[in-house]
Every structure is written in C-alpha cells, then in structure tokens.
Amino acid sequence: MFNTQSIRPRSEAEQPDDRVIREHIEALAEHGYVVGVRCRNCGAILTARRSVDLHVGPVCRGRVDTSA
Numbered sequence: 001m002f003n004t005q006s007i008r009p010r011s012e013a014e015q016p017d018d019r020v021i022r023e024h025i026e027a028l029a030e031h032g033y034v035v036g037v038r039c040r041n042c043g044a045i046l047t048a049r050r051s052v053d054l055h056v057g058p059v060c061r062g063r064v065d066t067s068a
C-alpha cells in the first residue's frame, strides 16, 4: 500500500492540497468521471482541465489562451 507516513516539509512553494486534488481528479478521470469546479467569476461549472486548474472559465478569461 502507498506509504502516507512520510514527512513532508511545509514548503510555501508547494501546495500539497492542490497536488492531492489533482491526483484525485486524474484518478477519477481514469474511471470516466468528470470533475467540475465553479468559475470564481460567474459560477459556471467548469470541466476543462485548464479551467479547473484556474477556477476561471474561458469566457471570463476573455478567451485568451495563456498556454504556450
């Protein structure tokens, strides 16, 4: 079984909660689940991975694709 007893340094650079959430989302996605979050601006339910990461939908981002 996965060892969860390892001591993790509380680094401000890392955001363990975000990482744990992302791992859960990916695990759920493997089983066909779609996880959504609410847009921080308008409250729309977002399911696209980038929108979920940002908690802001494409409309509220002004349709500006910030990815490289």
Ligand SMILES: [Zn+2]
Residues within 6 Å of the ligand: 039, 040, 041, 042, 043, 044, 056, 057, 059, 060
């Ligand atoms: Zn929105």
